Amino acid sequence: MDSLQATLLFVVMAPGVVFGVLALLWLLGWAPTERVLSRITGVTFSASIFALALIVWKLGATGAPSVTVTLGNWFAVHDYHFPLVFLADRLSLPFLGLTVVLSGLIGQFSATYLHRDCGFLRFFLLLHLFAFGSLLAFAAGSFDLLVGGWEMVGITSVLLIAFFQQRTAPVENGLRVFAVYRACDIGLLLGVFAMHRWAGTASFSSGLPDLTGTQSVTVCLLLLLAAAGKAAQIPFSGWLPRAMEGPTPSSAIFYGAISIHAGAYLLLRIQPMLTQSPLTSALVIAIGMITAIHGTIVGRASADAKTSLAYASLTQVGVVFVEIGMGWKWIAVAHILGHATVRTLQFLRAPSMLHDYHKMHSAIGGELSPTGKHLEDLIPEPVQLWLYRWALDRGHLDTILDRIVIHPLIRLSNLFAKLDTLGLDQSASRREEVALSMQRSASQGGD
Amino acid sequence: MAAAGMILSVVAISVPWAAAILAAVTRRQARAIGFVAASVSVLASALLLHAAPVKTSLGEALMVLFSCLAVVAMLVIPRRDCNSPTVAGMLFLLGSTLLAYSTENLLVLLVAWILTTIPFFLPQLFLARTWRPRLGLLLSSIALGLAIGLIAANSHGMSIGQLKGRSPGGITVFGLLIAAVIFRKGICPAHAWVADAAEGGPAIPTALLLNGHFGALLVAKLIVPLFPHATHDLFPVLSYLALATALYVAIRALTENSPRRLLAFLALSQSACILAGLESRTAEGMTGALVHWFVVTASTMGLFGILRLLEVRFGENLTASQHLGLAEHAPRLAVFFVIFGLALVGLPGTLSFCSQDLLIHGTLASHPQTGLLLPIAIAMNAVSIFRLFTRLFLGKRRTGFTVMADALLRERWILTAGVLFVVLGGLFPNAIVVLRPVDVETVEQVIDSPAHPNQRPLERAVSNSQTPSKSAK
Numbered sequence: 001m002d003s004l005q006a007t008l009l010f011v012v013m014a015p016g017v018v019f020g021v022l023a024l025l026w027l028l029g030w031a032p033t034e035r036v037l038s039r040i041t042g043v044t045f046s047a048s049i050f051a052l053a054l055i056v057w058k059l060g061a062t063g064a065p066s067v068t069v070t071l072g073n074w075f076a077v078h079d080y081h082f083p084l085v086f087l088a089d090r091l092s093l094p095f096l097g098l099t100v101v102l103s104g105l106i107g108q109f110s111a112t113y114l115h116r117d118c119g120f121l122r123f124f125l126l127l128h129l130f131a132f133g134s135l136l137a138f139a140a141g142s143f144d145l146l147v148g149g150w151e152m153v154g155i156t157s158v159l160l161i162a163f164f165q166q167r168t169a170p171v172e173n174g175l176r177v178f179a180v181y182r183a184c185d186i187g188l189l190l191g192v193f194a195m196h197r198w199a200g201t202a203s204f205s206s207g208l209p210d211l212t213g214t215q216s217v218t219v220c221l222l223l224l225l226a227a228a229g230k231a232a233q234i235p236f237s238g239w240l241p242r243a244m245e246g247p248t249p250s251s252a253i254f255y256g257a258i259s260i261h262a263g264a265y266l267l268l269r270i271q272p273m274l275t276q277s278p279l280t281s282a283l284v285i286a287i288g289m290i291t292a293i294h295g296t297i298v299g300r301a302s303a304d305a306k307t308s309l310a311y312a313s314l315t316q317v318g319v320v321f322v323e324i325g326m327g328w329k330w331i332a333v334a335h336i337l338g339h340a341t342v343r344t345l346q347f348l349r350a351p352s353m354l355h356d357y358h359k360m361h362s363a364i365g366g367e368l369s370p371t372g373k374h375l376e377d378l379i380p381e382p383v384q385l386w387l388y389r390w391a392l393d394r395g396h397l398d399t400i401l402d403r404i405v406i407h408p409l410i411r412l413s414n415l416f417a418k419l420d421t422l423g424l425d426q427s428a429s430r431r432e433e434v435a436l437s438m439q440r441s442a443s444q445g446g447d
Numbered sequence: 448m449a450a451a452g453m454i455l456s457v458v459a460i461s462v463p464w465a466a467a468i469l470a471a472v473t474r475r476q477a478r479a480i481g482f483v484a485a486s487v488s489v490l491a492s493a494l495l496l497h498a499a500p501v502k503t504s505l506g507e508a509l510m511v512l513f514s515c516l517a518v519v520a521m522l523v524i525p526r527r528d529c530n531s532p533t534v535a536g537m538l539f540l541l542g543s544t545l546l547a548y549s550t551e552n553l554l555v556l557l558v559a560w561i562l563t564t565i566p567f568f569l570p571q572l573f574l575a576r577t578w579r580p581r582l583g584l585l586l587s588s589i590a591l592g593l594a595i596g597l598i599a600a601n602s603h604g605m606s607i608g609q610l611k612g613r614s615p616g617g618i619t620v621f622g623l624l625i626a627a628v629i630f631r632k633g634i635c636p637a638h639a640w641v642a643d644a645a646e647g648g649p650a651i652p653t654a655l656l657l658n659g660h661f662g663a664l665l666v667a668k669l670i671v672p673l674f675p676h677a678t679h680d681l682f683p684v685l686s687y688l689a690l691a692t693a694l695y696v697a698i699r700a701l702t703e704n705s706p707r708r709l710l711a712f713l714a715l716s717q718s719a720c721i722l723a724g725l726e727s728r729t730a731e732g733m734t735g736a737l738v739h740w741f742v743v744t745a746s747t748m749g750l751f752g753i754l755r756l757l758e759v760r761f762g763e764n765l766t767a768s769q770h771l772g773l774a775e776h777a778p779r780l781a782v783f784f785v786i787f788g789l790a791l792v793g794l795p796g797t798l799s800f801c802s803q804d805l806l807i808h809g810t811l812a813s814h815p816q817t818g819l820l821l822p823i824a825i826a827m828n829a830v831s832i833f834r835l836f837t838r839l840f841l842g843k844r845r846t847g848f849t850v851m852a853d854a855l856l857r858e859r860w861i862l863t864a865g866v867l868f869v870v871l872g873g874l875f876p877n878a879i880v881v882l883r884p885v886d887v888e889t890v891e892q893v894i895d896s897p898a899h900p901n902q903r904p905l906e907r908a909v910s911n912s913q914t915p916s917k918s919a920k
Contacts, residue, residue, distance in 0.1 A: 020870075023782075024863070026779075026782075027779060027782065027783075027859065027862075027863050027866070028859065028860075028863060029856075029859070073877075074801070074876065074877070075801055075805075075876045075877045075880045076877075076880075077730050077731050077734045077735075077805060077880060078729070078730035078731060080730075080731045080805070080808055082801070082804065133795075144804070147795070148795035148796070148800065149795070151793075151794070151795045151800075152795050152796065155789065155794065155795075158833070159785075162837065162841055165772070165774060165840075165841040165842065166772065166775075166842070166843050166844060167843075168770055168842055168843070171770060171837045171841040171842060172837075174837065175830070175833060175834055175837055178829070178830060178833050179830045182826040182829045182830060183826055185826070186822045186823060186826055189807060189822050190811075190819075190822065193807060193808055193811050196808060197811075197812065409698065409701060410701065410702055412698055413698050413699055413700075413701040413702040413703075414702055416695065416698060416699040417699060417702060417703070420639050420642070420699065
């Protein structure tokens with residue numbers, strides 16, 4: 001292993017090791033102070049940024065397209081292997097950079113923002129775990145490894161949504177988001193299985209698995225399900241406003257920057273496969289376009305800053321999906337980088353938005369001129385009213401999902417519960433009858 | 448060498464039994480007696496595993512696992528429950544289970560099978576409040592007894608080694624053995640007793656009983672080796688039933704509000720996956736099933752243990768119908784719970800990520816249509832366990848508790864050891880995957896048989912796979 005490969009491994013592993021050590025020590029009874037924790041976080045991400053810069057500089061200097069680290073198989077059974085391959089190429093490096101820079105930034109911001117919060121340690125542990133999961137997903141050289149990072153991001157996302165655990169709403173919303181994530185991750189699991197089944201590998205460190213036309217379309221559709229779930233695209237957009245219950249720094253990094261773009265990253269990874277099939281490309285474009293329109297309409301009717309930012313984020317990710325579907329890979333990457341940084345800033349400033357506005361108004365000596373309303377100018381007023389009602393319920397997406405999936409499942413579960421207790425109830429009533437008849441006969445005998 | 452193995456087996460089995468008598472008679476220092484006896488079993492089983500031939504060490508690997516589980520149970524059981532009868536009952540269960548794992552004789556297996564159920568029929572020990580657990584255990588024992596009786600009537604030997612591949616007793620015995628598996632394992636439609644046992648009986652001994660996984664043991668040890676030809680045509684039925692159980696129970700768990708019942712459903716659903724993997728007849732599926740066996744055992748014991756600790760601290764009437772906010776009082780127990788819970792359903796970085804990956808690949812490869820149920824069931828189980836976690840631990844802080852309710856030092860260390868097992872196992876899964884303690888020879892016969900020409904030959908699998916060395920163990 002050369003120094004470049006070791007550096008890449010350091011970048012990916014550093015937050016994971018910090019998380020593991022701190023979590024273990026806490027479980028055994030030790031709790032670090034806020035200062036120690038923020039310093040450890042600062043040092044970890046500063047070192048990671050430096051190491052990543054070194055990788056970029058070395059790759060630029062040598063002209064190599066990528067750095068690959070192969071650590072053999074994590075486990076192997078028969079002809080099925082789980083390869084431990086890390087890859088830093090022109091696609092993953094921007095995402096890796098985004099992750100370490102924004103995680104470090106969020107760490108520094110949160111040291112002040114969450115000062116003396118009872119969940120300070122929990123937040124920082126989850127931040128490290130999230131960074132590890134994201135880096136694992138973006139630096140994975142195989143879809144198997146990507147699944148690991150992908151699910152880790154999902155778990156941390158959910159635990160941070162439920163961060164303010166004393167209130168019921170964040171906890172219930174966290175559960176809802178978790179359910180959507182797990183349902184959509186089935187697509188990823190099946191997609192990876194299909195690649196193993198048909199191509200014998202799910203590694204993409206030396207090119208995507210070799211699949212035929214139909215196979216390729218099937219895999220793309222399965223991975224699109226996972227990507228749409230993670231990126232809150234239609235019809236899964238309902239979870240995004242629920243995710244705003246978490247602390248603002250985590251909303252910024254998850255739904256403004258990294259997690260929300262993980263779905264786009266997955267599609268960018270399989271883009272050669274996507275372009276082979278007009279059907280899947282068209283589907284990606286359609287999903288992105290509908291989501292963008294949905295996001296912009298619902299965002300306009302959102303009453304709070306974080307939710308409207310979330311929908312603005314959703315709109316942009318929808319546009320990114322369209323770009324990917326069109327085959328404009330590098331435009332999509334540039335769009336993601338720009339959008340992630342701007343949106344993170346907006347999220348972080350959201351709690352002090354009014355203060356910022358007042359400062360700006362003072363600076364220019366008056367009110368800012370209103371922007372937007374392009375859509376309002378185009379749409380007739382009766383339609384606007386109808387759209388407003390539609391937007392207030394966030395496009396009825398949650399209601400539809402409830403009616404089609406959740407309520408039938410709950411009814412089925414209740415039916416199973418009745419079936420389970422059927423025998424017990426009958427026997428209990430029979431026992432009661434027997435006891436009653438015995439009492440009666442005893443009383444008759446007594447008489 | 449054989450004599451040494453015999454001595455170690457006798458030590459591993461008889462020490463818990465002797466300690467059970469000692470605990471019952473002396474009625475003092477029950478936890479210490481239980482811990483020492485279970486530790487001796489761990490040591491003896493580990494030496495047995497070390498000496499056992501590779502690929503035929505299923506019994507020895509399970510002996511180590513179960514005796515480790517008994518050590519955990521002895522340490523994690525709260526003081527309120529840690530009385531002489533309970534410890535004696537658990538030690539009796541340990542000795543009987545190890546006897547079942549270690550024996551190659553059908554009659555001894557039957558005796559051990561029945562012995563493991565006896566504490567659950569005695570009111571002084573682990574009798575459940577409802578009748579269904581007793582009926583389930585009784586029917587499974589009757590089915591196995593009849594099967595072994597018919598085998599004894601139709602053949603001259605009672606050794607599993609002698610009977611391999613002979614289909615003794617034909618389809619009737621095969622059917623009876625499957626019935627025994629269904630009743631003991633809690634496969635649909637005989638699943639209800641498991642939840643009843645968990646709810647109406649003592650939590651930790653019941654977790655020990657369920658984690659004996661006698662149904663899966665019967666499949667791996669008896670059904671597949673003895674009935675390779677019947678396995679061809681009829682065994683998939685059991686797989687379909689197992690997958691249906693995994694899904695049925697996962698759906699059932701979605702609205703369950705009793706924490707104990709919910710955990711029992713999850714344990715049942717996840718352990719049904721073990722059967723599906725064993726039946727998949729692919730190297731991935733079978734290995735995944737055996738690794739999953741380890742995961743389910745460790746995780747469910749951790750979860751039931753934590754739940755019992757919570758009941759002791761906060762009252763027996765815990766419910767998942769509302770948010771109880773216990774994390775404020777017991778933050779470490781909350782973290783242990785969520786780790787064990789998510790480890791049960793495939794959290795990346797834990798051993799179950801590896802086992803479920805293998806299980807899904809194996810099951811989908813052998814049953815592309817019904818295999819789809821497996822990831823769906825696992826996803827539902829994940830939602831249910833997370834729901835239980837949120838309802839128990841999150842929400843508004845409950846007032847009125849003045850005691851320090853978090854994990855005690857003893858509990859903290861033993862639960863940390865459990866967490867380290869599932870996490871280190873997840874980071875280095877090959878250490879467990881290469882154990883591959885399955886006797887694959889009979890499975891090779893099944894798959895290479897002309898009755899199923901389209902099956903992938905496991906012979907190639909075995910020759911291609913890494914042959915584990917003694918040092919790898």
